[in-house]
Amino acid sequence: MRSITEAFAVVGHTVHVVGPHEVVPYDFGASLSARARSLVRRLPWWGRDVVEIGFGIVHLARLCRRLPACDLVFHRAGIYDTLGVRLADAARVPLIAHLDAPFAVERAFHRKGHFAILHRRRMRALGAAARLVVTVSESAAQYYAALGIPSEKIAVMPNGILRSLLDHGARLAANRPALSEPDAVTVGFLGSLSRWHRVDLLFQALRDLDTRIRCRIVGYGEDYERLRGEAARLGLDGRVTWTGPLPHERAFAEIAAFDVAVLPHTLATGVPMKLFEYAALARPIIAPDLPNLRGLFATDEVVFTPPGDPKALAAAIRTLVADPVVAREMAVRAQRRVECYSLEAIVRDMLARAGLRP
Numbered sequence: 001m002r003s004i005t006e007a008f009a010v011v012g013h014t015v016h017v018v019g020p021h022e023v024v025p026y027d028f029g030a031s032l033s034a035r036a037r038s039l040v041r042r043l044p045w046w047g048r049d050v051v052e053i054g055f056g057i058v059h060l061a062r063l064c065r066r067l068p069a070c071d072l073v074f075h076r077a078g079i080y081d082t083l084g085v086r087l088a089d090a091a092r093v094p095l096i097a098h099l100d101a102p103f104a105v106e107r108a109f110h111r112k113g114h115f116a117i118l119h120r121r122r123m124r125a126l127g128a129a130a131r132l133v134v135t136v137s138e139s140a141a142q143y144y145a146a147l148g149i150p151s152e153k154i155a156v157m158p159n160g161i162l163r164s165l166l167d168h169g170a171r172l173a174a175n176r177p178a179l180s181e182p183d184a185v186t187v188g189f190l191g192s193l194s195r196w197h198r199v200d201l202l203f204q205a206l207r208d209l210d211t212r213i214r215c216r217i218v219g220y221g222e223d224y225e226r227l228r229g230e231a232a233r234l235g236l237d238g239r240v241t242w243t244g245p246l247p248h249e250r251a252f253a254e255i256a257a258f259d260v261a262v263l264p265h266t267l268a269t270g271v272p273m274k275l276f277e278y279a280a281l282a283r284p285i286i287a288p289d290l291p292n293l294r295g296l297f298a299t300d301e302v303v304f305t306p307p308g309d310p311k312a313l314a315a316a317i318r319t320l321v322a323d324p325v326v327a328r329e330m331a332v333r334a335q336r337r338v339e340c341y342s343l344e345a346i347v348r349d350m351l352a353r354a355g356l357r358p
Helices: 002-010 032-041 045-066 083-091 103-109 116-129 138-146 163-175 199-207 224-233 248-257 274-280 310-322 324-341 343-353
Strands: 073-076 095-098 132-135 154-156 185-190 213-218 240-244 260-262 285-288 303-305
Touching (some): 045 083, 095 116, 103 116, 138 154, 163 324, 185 248, 199 213, 213 248, 260 310, 274 285, 274 324, 285 310, 303 310
Parallel strands (some): 073 095, 185 213, 185 260, 213 240, 260 285
């Protein structure tokens, strides 16, 4: 969301970020809001959802009072969204709603429920009020259309990357090309350590590879402690480096230390930003062969492997490491492809589709 906000500003718009509190993306423990989130996460799903619904209602009036005079409300919607429609009504301006990968799919992955009828009603109300509903993949679009959002209002726009990061990534890549040190190879993962990213598959693959191949994990998340235990169980402690949570600028720069960048797995509905960031730094990429990812890159730009298969993942890493020239050529093609996914271009397209001034 911060990147999209910046993209709006870069293309010439004045942006006011309106919310119940300041967003602190990498705050995991010390502050009052971080401790409150930690307590809420311990509740059963229905308890967390009741808190979320109450939170939205309590802060609605405050947000409406803080809403400045504007021409558009761009709103990142929640599972039982109560804010988007009211904010647009209060400002009397068009609403663009951003819906990420389907909430119910994520809940089902974690074997947790949700208030399905309420979710459907809120999504339908959001769809009726919005000028445009933006989501990241065709499967996500089908999900929201099935809930009652008019399909003609839904635009599929994948995640992307800021032009400034593309330029910065090109400079970092030129300073350290991938696989430039054959005796010290680093396979890396960047992003949230969610269970659906299956970083454990990367560890299983690493166990089958030459010991000169090491692993770097950049990020933090719900699976952090379990994954550290899994690495120890597999005897990989000395081969895995953990950075923990980092501000985005530092995390992005860490990709330059990768020789091969891996997305072990993801949900079939999402489009992880890490793929665009890997490509921006011209890292050879390995990703699961899923329909939502296949449409982003060609097979001569990214190595696609069967989902959930650590042996195939290990074989793909071996192949890239064995032929650095071919691997780097593939990475450069991916780097050129990611030029199509600049967030500035996505914002202009979004505004044009909504019938607003780009």
